[in-house]
Amino acid sequence: MSIVSLARFQFAMTTIYHFFFVPFSIGLAVIVAVMETAYVVTKKKEYLKMAKFWGNIFLLSFAVGVVTGIIQEFQFGMNWSDYSRFVGDIFGAPLALEALLAFFMESTFLGLWIFTWEMVSPKLHVVFIWLVTFASILSAFWILAANSFMQHPVGYTIKNGHAVMTNFKALLANFQLWYEFSHVIAGAVVTGGAVVAGLAAFRLLKKKIKNPEFYKRSLKVGLIVTLFGSIAVITAGDLQMKALVNEQPMKFAATEGIYKDTGDPAAWTLIAWANENQHKRIWGIDVPYVLSILAYDKPSGAIKGLDSVNKQLVKKYGQRNYYPPVNAVFWSFRIMAGFGMLMLLVSLIGLILIRKKRQLLYKQSWMLWILGLCTFAPFLANTAGWLVTELGRYPWTVYGLFTIKQSVSPNVSVASLLVSNIIYFLLFTGLAITMVSLIVRELRKGPDYDEDHSNKEQKDSEVDPFDKGALE
Structure with a gap:
C-alpha cells in the first residue's frame, strides 16, 4: 500500500x-x-x-x-x-x-x-x-x-x-x-x-x-x-x-481494448480481456465495421491502438507509462x-x-x-x-x-x-x-x-376531555 x-x-x-x-x-x-x-x-x-x-x-x-x-x-x-x-x-x-x-x-x-x-x-x-x-x-x-x-x-x-x-x-x-x-x-x-x-x-x-x-x-x-x-x-x-x-486517443483505445492499430474498417470488440503487464489482448469477440461506424458515422476509418498512442505520448511528454488500467x-x-x-x-x-x-x-x-x-x-x-x-x-x-x-x-x-x-x-x-x-x-x-395524521390531530383536538365518553 x-x-x-x-x-x-x-x-x-x-x-x-x-x-x-x-x-x-x-x-x-x-x-x-x-x-x-x-x-x-x-x-x-x-x-x-x-x-x-x-x-x-x-x-x-x-x-x-x-x-x-x-x-x-x-x-x-x-x-x-x-x-x-x-x-x-x-x-x-x-x-x-x-x-x-x-x-x-x-x-x-x-x-x-x-x-x-x-x-x-x-x-x-x-x-x-x-x-x-x-x-x-x-x-x-x-x-x-x-x-x-x-x-x-x-x-x-x-x-x-x-x-x-x-x-x-x-x-x-x-x-x-x-x-x-x-x-x-x-x-x-x-x-x-x-x-x-x-x-x-x-x-x-x-x-x-x-x-x-x-x-x-x-x-x-x-x-x-x-x-x-x-x-x-x-x-x-x-x-x-x-x-x-482525437482529443484523448489513449482513453478511447482503452474503452475498446485496442492495443494494436486497427485495420480499415475497424471492428468493434464486444467483450474481451487483456494482459495489462504484457500490453496485449488475451481473447475477445469482434464485430466487423461497427467501431468505424461508431467513431466516424461511416463504415470506414481506422483507430490508433494503445501502443501507438503510448509512443506518441512518450515522444511528446517524456518517458513514462501512459497505459491506463x-x-x-x-x-x-x-x-x-x-x-x-x-x-x-x-x-x-x-x-x-x-x-x-x-x-x-x-x-x-x-x-x-x-x-x-x-x-x-x-x-x-x-x-x-x-x-x-x-x-x-x-x-x-x-x-x-x-x-x-x-x-x-x-x-x-x-x-x-x-x-x-x-x-x-x-x-x-x-x-x-x-x-x-x-x-x-x-x-x-x-x-x-400527512393528510391522515393531520385529520387525526384535528379529530383529537375536537374531543372534549370532560365529555362522558372521552375516556372510554
Missing part, C-alpha cells in the same frame, strides 16, 4: 459515493418540479400528493449529497495539496461561483419550497422548486467546468510551476465542458425517472396497498422521464466518445453503455405495457420486479461512466500538464491515509444504511400519511 494508491482509493471512494447523490437529487428535483407544475395546471390533488411524497425523498438525497460533498472537498486539501496549488487559480472562479451563487440559490429556494406550502399561491410555490432545479443544474455546470479543464486544459498559462487563468471565456467555451454537462444532466434525468418508477414498482408488488393508483401514476411519470432521458444520455454520450478519438476502463464503458440501453428498453416496453386497455405490467409480478430492480441501474451506469472519465486519463490529473504522482500531498503518510480511509468507509456505510432506511420508511408511510 503506497501513499499514491491509498490517496487514489480515498478519492475514488469519496467521489463515487458523492456522485450517487448528485444525479439522484438533480433528477428528483426535475420530476418533483414537473409533478407540481402538473398540479398547478390541472388542479388535480393527486399531482400535489406526488410532488410532496417524492419531494420528501428528494430532500433526503439532497441532505446526504451535501454531507458527502463536504467530505470530498475536505480530502482535496488533505491528500492532494500539490494538485490544489497547481490548479487553484483555475478552479477558484468556477468553484466560488458554485458555492456563492448556485448552492446559495439552491439552498435558499429549497427552504422557501419546504416551508411555504400553505403561505403562498401554488403558482409562486412551483416557481421555488423550478429555481431549486435550475440552481442544482447550475451547480453541476460549475463543477464540470473545473473537471473539463482537467480533461482538456484551455485558457491558461504556466507561471512559477502553477496553472494561471488567462481567459475565463475559454474555460466556459471548452467543448469538453458541454459534452460532460449534457451527458451528466441527461444521466441525472434518467436517474430520477428510474428511481421513481422503480420504487413505485416495488410498492405495487405489495398485495395490500393503500392508493395503488398513486403509484401507478408515479410509475408512468417515471417511465416517461426515463425514456426521454435515456435518448438524451445516449446522444450526449455518443458525441462525447467521438470527441475522444485497460480492463477496468473497457468493462466500465460496457457497464455504462449496457445499463443505458437497458433503461431505454425497459422504459419503452414499460410504457407499452401500461396502456389503458390491458395494463399488463401490473398483472405480472415478475415484470414489476424487473422494473423495481432497475432502480439501481442508473447508479451503476453513473459510477461506471465516472470511472471511464477518470481512469482513462491516467497518469494525468490535468491532461498533459500534471500527473497523479505530482498531485499527492507531500506530508501525508501511509498510516494517516489508512486510518482516514477506514473512517470514511465506516462513515459512508453508516450514511448509506441511514439513507436506505429513511427512504424505506417514507415508502411505508405512503402519500396519505
Whole structure:
C-alpha cells in the first residue's frame, strides 16, 4: 500500500459515493418540479400528493449529497495539496461561483419550497422548486467546468510551476465542458425517472396497498422521464466518445481494448480481456465495421491502438507509462453503455405495457420486479461512466500538464491515509444504511400519511376531555 494508491482509493471512494447523490437529487428535483407544475395546471390533488411524497425523498438525497460533498472537498486539501496549488487559480472562479451563487440559490429556494406550502399561491410555490432545479443544474455546470479543464486544459498559462487563468471565456467555451454537462444532466434525468418508477414498482408488488393508483401514476411519470432521458444520455454520450478519438486517443483505445492499430474498417470488440503487464489482448469477440461506424458515422476509418498512442505520448511528454488500467476502463464503458440501453428498453416496453386497455405490467409480478430492480441501474451506469472519465486519463490529473504522482500531498503518510480511509468507509456505510432506511420508511408511510395524521390531530383536538365518553 503506497501513499499514491491509498490517496487514489480515498478519492475514488469519496467521489463515487458523492456522485450517487448528485444525479439522484438533480433528477428528483426535475420530476418533483414537473409533478407540481402538473398540479398547478390541472388542479388535480393527486399531482400535489406526488410532488410532496417524492419531494420528501428528494430532500433526503439532497441532505446526504451535501454531507458527502463536504467530505470530498475536505480530502482535496488533505491528500492532494500539490494538485490544489497547481490548479487553484483555475478552479477558484468556477468553484466560488458554485458555492456563492448556485448552492446559495439552491439552498435558499429549497427552504422557501419546504416551508411555504400553505403561505403562498401554488403558482409562486412551483416557481421555488423550478429555481431549486435550475440552481442544482447550475451547480453541476460549475463543477464540470473545473473537471473539463482537467480533461482538456484551455485558457491558461504556466507561471512559477502553477496553472494561471488567462481567459475565463475559454474555460466556459471548452467543448469538453458541454459534452460532460449534457451527458451528466441527461444521466441525472434518467436517474430520477428510474428511481421513481422503480420504487413505485416495488410498492405495487405489495398485495395490500393503500392508493395503488398513486403509484401507478408515479410509475408512468417515471417511465416517461426515463425514456426521454435515456435518448438524451445516449446522444450526449455518443458525441462525447467521438470527441475522444482525437482529443484523448489513449482513453478511447482503452474503452475498446485496442492495443494494436486497427485495420480499415475497424471492428468493434464486444467483450474481451487483456494482459495489462504484457500490453496485449488475451481473447475477445469482434464485430466487423461497427467501431468505424461508431467513431466516424461511416463504415470506414481506422483507430490508433494503445501502443501507438503510448509512443506518441512518450515522444511528446517524456518517458513514462501512459497505459491506463485497460480492463477496468473497457468493462466500465460496457457497464455504462449496457445499463443505458437497458433503461431505454425497459422504459419503452414499460410504457407499452401500461396502456389503458390491458395494463399488463401490473398483472405480472415478475415484470414489476424487473422494473423495481432497475432502480439501481442508473447508479451503476453513473459510477461506471465516472470511472471511464477518470481512469482513462491516467497518469494525468490535468491532461498533459500534471500527473497523479505530482498531485499527492507531500506530508501525508501511509498510516494517516489508512486510518482516514477506514473512517470514511465506516462513515459512508453508516450514511448509506441511514439513507436506505429513511427512504424505506417514507415508502411505508405512503402519500396519505400527512393528510391522515393531520385529520387525526384535528379529530383529537375536537374531543372534549370532560365529555362522558372521552375516556372510554
